[in-house]
Amino acid sequence: MAANLRLWLAACAFSAAALLPGSVASAANTSEVNPRGLVLSLSCSSCHGTDGKSVGLIPPINGRSTSYIESAMLAFKSGARYSTVMSRHAKGYTDAEIRLIAEYFGRFSRNK
Amino acid sequence: MKMSHKISRRDFSKLLLTGAAGASLGLFGTPSKAFGASKRVVVIGGGFGGAAAAKYLRKLDPSISVTLVEPKAVFHTCPFSNWVLAGLRTMGDISQTYAVLRNKYQINVIADSAVAVDAARGTVKLKSGMVLNYDRLIVSPGIDFKWDAIPGHSEALANTKIPHAYQAGAQTVLLQNQLHAMRNGGKVIICPPSNPFRCPPGPYERASLIAHYLKAKKPLSKILILDPKDKFSKQGLFKQGWEKLYPGMIEWRSGVTGGKIVKLDGTTMTVTTEFGEEKGDVINLIPPQKAGKIAFDAGLTDASGWCPINPVSFESTIHPGIHVIGDASVAGAMPKSGFAASSQGKVAAAAIVRLLQGKVPASPSLVNTCYSLIGTDYAISVAGVYKLTADGIVEIQGAGGLTPMNADADQLKEEASFAVGWYNNIIHDTWG
Numbered sequence: 001m002a003a004n005l006r007l008w009l010a011a012c013a014f015s016a017a018a019l020l021p022g023s024v025a026s027a028a029n030t031s032e033v034n035p036r037g038l039v040l041s042l043s044c045s046s047c048h049g050t051d052g053k054s055v056g057l058i059p060p061i062n063g064r065s066t067s068y069i070e071s072a073m074l075a076f077k078s079g080a081r082y083s084t085v086m087s088r089h090a091k092g093y094t095d096a097e098i099r100l101i102a103e104y105f106g107r108f109s110r111n112k
Numbered sequence: 113m114k115m116s117h118k119i120s121r122r123d124f125s126k127l128l129l130t131g132a133a134g135a136s137l138g139l140f141g142t143p144s145k146a147f148g149a150s151k152r153v154v155v156i157g158g159g160f161g162g163a164a165a166a167k168y169l170r171k172l173d174p175s176i177s178v179t180l181v182e183p184k185a186v187f188h189t190c191p192f193s194n195w196v197l198a199g200l201r202t203m204g205d206i207s208q209t210y211a212v213l214r215n216k217y218q219i220n221v222i223a224d225s226a227v228a229v230d231a232a233r234g235t236v237k238l239k240s241g242m243v244l245n246y247d248r249l250i251v252s253p254g255i256d257f258k259w260d261a262i263p264g265h266s267e268a269l270a271n272t273k274i275p276h277a278y279q280a281g282a283q284t285v286l287l288q289n290q291l292h293a294m295r296n297g298g299k300v301i302i303c304p305p306s307n308p309f310r311c312p313p314g315p316y317e318r319a320s321l322i323a324h325y326l327k328a329k330k331p332l333s334k335i336l337i338l339d340p341k342d343k344f345s346k347q348g349l350f351k352q353g354w355e356k357l358y359p360g361m362i363e364w365r366s367g368v369t370g371g372k373i374v375k376l377d378g379t380t381m382t383v384t385t386e387f388g389e390e391k392g393d394v395i396n397l398i399p400p401q402k403a404g405k406i407a408f409d410a411g412l413t414d415a416s417g418w419c420p421i422n423p424v425s426f427e428s429t430i431h432p433g434i435h436v437i438g439d440a441s442v443a444g445a446m447p448k449s450g451f452a453a454s455s456q457g458k459v460a461a462a463a464i465v466r467l468l469q470g471k472v473p474a475s476p477s478l479v480n481t482c483y484s485l486i487g488t489d490y491a492i493s494v495a496g497v498y499k500l501t502a503d504g505i506v507e508i509q510g511a512g513g514l515t516p517m518n519a520d521a522d523q524l525k526e527e528a529s530f531a532v533g534w535y536n537n538i539i540h541d542t543w544g
Contacts, residue, residue, distance in 0.1 A: 035466065035474035042168070042458040043479040046451055049537045056536035057529055084527050085481060085495050092497025092511030
């Protein structure tokens, strides 16, 4: 079991390493989605709606640009921007992961 | 069984250099199934985990044919069922159907129960006798109760007199009717289960929202929580809320101070603790829990009564090709909640899409947020972000956590608004 987990981890890390943020800077403009960016971004939909399209009073992510989402998440992470729960979430992601999330949702925006 | 093996930098580089990631695909189930032309996924259970997994499978790869097996035509959510007890929502408000999953997402929703799984053949047998073939199976059965854990209790008694109301629907209505029929000055006894159990803050939100109802309608009444545990989720925040909104109405008794129940007498409406007897006008006993029945029947559980999984894809470590998500799974540091099940359902769906394409799944990222309403305009929350390490699924330190103690009224009100916003979005994200 422990050995298996080690291999799983390595396998996942390998597949993620093949798609570092820098190497897929253009992926946001194509149909190809970074698999790690996808998995990170699926976390957002339970509160912000499918594809970030909120049907309630939680602010939508869909339609926001990559740079808007990235700067908002970094501001929540640092605490510069007030929130009830978002700073607790944003602190769970590295800046590179925030970039991947921003790129994922930025695909839905006209302003990249 | 404890997963403590650390991945060394050297092992990792070796794998990276040799490109062993592709070769290790064999770790994720049987390759013959993974690379086959057909892509059939069957999902057992249409709750927060199963419904989300089914929808996201179709969304992420429309070439996969998805069948969802759920006996209930109308699913009542446990989240917001306590709001129903408070009179703040109706049963209709927490009813979900499968029409959108069927029509918009082209999921084959079958109103039936799975009664057997043949992991070797890749088949699921339904109560009607129908047999479904799958390339990958997702099992999301939720919880079942350990009826024999408390002498004097039984499933029959729960269905008529001592509701658990921990699977929403008829149970919620039964408890609500009892609260409505109770005299002013009556006593409601709530008996939360031992760990681990579904929705850790659930019994305490329930105490709060029953108090909300009683304060308005039957203000002489009391709530006694008899708890086998010595601490509970969001404890400080709940107690602060109870002091502010319902002073003197709710008493919580911990395990060491006589909260543990050893016997139930449904006829005299009496529970016996290690310290003595307590009589209640309404008794809401939530029995200790285990994985849903089909998980046991399919041989997916271990000695703990829950299902061990590979945390990358939530694939069973017992039966390859079968993924277990939600309350039934052993998901490391994650709590058993609808939110967690939804997060796991999406991670499993994304992993299955990759596996059926012969690719390695991405490293998972998981999340949980639980809002608890204490009174109108007064909600608290707990959040967690989770990642995979060599120790399994762990909570990321420095992230997540609770609403701060002594938060001002505006923040608590905002959290109550976000609780509603969250509910509307997760419902739409799952069934809409």
